[in-house]
Amino acid sequence: MTTAVRVRGLRKEYPGHLAVAGLDLDIHQGEVFALLGPNGAGKTTTVEILEGHRQRTAGEADVLGEDPGKAGRAWRSRIGIVLQTATDAANLSVVETVRHFAKYYPNPRNVEEVIEKVGLTEKAGARVKSLSGGQRRRVDVALGIIGRPELLFLDEPTTGFDPEARRQFWGLIDDLAREGTTILLTTHYLDEVEALADRLVVIARGSIVAQGTPETLGGRGHAEATVRWTDERGEHVERTAFPTKVVNELSGGRRELAGLTVTRPSLEDIYLELIGEKL
Numbered sequence: 001m002t003t004a005v006r007v008r009g010l011r012k013e014y015p016g017h018l019a020v021a022g023l024d025l026d027i028h029q030g031e032v033f034a035l036l037g038p039n040g041a042g043k044t045t046t047v048e049i050l051e052g053h054r055q056r057t058a059g060e061a062d063v064l065g066e067d068p069g070k071a072g073r074a075w076r077s078r079i080g081i082v083l084q085t086a087t088d089a090a091n092l093s094v095v096e097t098v099r100h101f102a103k104y105y106p107n108p109r110n111v112e113e114v115i116e117k118v119g120l121t122e123k124a125g126a127r128v129k130s131l132s133g134g135q136r137r138r139v140d141v142a143l144g145i146i147g148r149p150e151l152l153f154l155d156e157p158t159t160g161f162d163p164e165a166r167r168q169f170w171g172l173i174d175d176l177a178r179e180g181t182t183i184l185l186t187t188h189y190l191d192e193v194e195a196l197a198d199r200l201v202v203i204a205r206g207s208i209v210a211q212g213t214p215e216t217l218g219g220r221g222h223a224e225a226t227v228r229w230t231d232e233r234g235e236h237v238e239r240t241a242f243p244t245k246v247v248n249e250l251s252g253g254r255r256e257l258a259g260l261t262v263t264r265p266s267l268e269d270i271y272l273e274l275i276g277e278k279l
């Protein structure tokens with residue numbers, strides 16, 4: 001397995017504040033990797049260091065085989081970035097903006113295809129300035145992928161998207177991952193992580209709190225299930241590692257149980273528990 005990003009002991013100190021306190025990360029080529037954590041956890045700082053936009057205080061970083069703090073233009077053309085802050089909208093139309101950015105890359109994607117991929121075909125001729133917040137965000141995504149990046153950084157990419165646009169965006173990320181693009185995703189949406197990420201880390205106060213897959217994070221894979229049902233005596237709640245057995249015993253093939261549900265902790269439940277312990 002080839003490593004796209006390797007980080008060891010990464011630290012960033014701002015005057016009077018330790019933002020990143022010694023991170024280790026390994027991101028494999030072709031995987032969707034999510035970085036989660038509360039506001040101020042150090043996610044953007046970490047990502048900006050890996051993008052070569054911010055210098056680290058200490059530690060090692062290797063991104064696509066180079067040190068991002070020293071890498072040059074050829075390396076830069078191999079990465080794509082969707083920043084948290086929206087692209088400055090000049091007086092250009094969507095298609096002009098995307099075409100303009102395509103010129104910076106040696107092997108760009110087809111401009112119309114990219115506009116189609118982000119769902120802006122109908123707005124291709126509109127000035128970026130006239131677009132809604134969510135539509136502008138889609139322009140940002142288009143600019144992030146126009147250069148056919150090997151590694152794509154997405155910092156809160158779907159903020160402001162309506163539900164349909166989010167689903168469409170998820171499809172786009174799936175397609176890019178299938179084509180072999182490595183993706184580093186920063187988001188506050190747990191359902192987005194569940195839908196997209198192969199692996200994730202949770203950071204708080206600049207340190208890793210937990211890591212794993214969305215299915216196994218923080219012991220989620222073998223967390224107990226909660227069985228709820230209602231009968232003539234009222235509502236019942238039972239926590240168990242064997243919900244099927246409980247349901248079998250309860251029903252005994254005899255009757256319908258009102259309000260029967262079996263649930264396990266969601267990724268959000270696990271995340272909040274992890275973060276709660278740390279704050």
Ligand SMILES: Nc1ncnc2c1ncn2[C@@H]1O[C@H](COP(=O)(O)OP(=O)(O)OP(=O)(O)O)[C@@H](O)[C@H]1O
Pocket residue numbers: 014015017018019037038039040041042043044045046
């Ligand atoms: N230029 C700076 N100078 C001083 N402190 C900074 C600077 N940039 C960030 N910080 C501080 O470093 C910490 C980490 O910030 P960072 O933006 O990396 O967090 P984040 O995890 O991306 O948060 P959010 O989810 O809100 O985007 C915060 O406490 C922030 O105030």
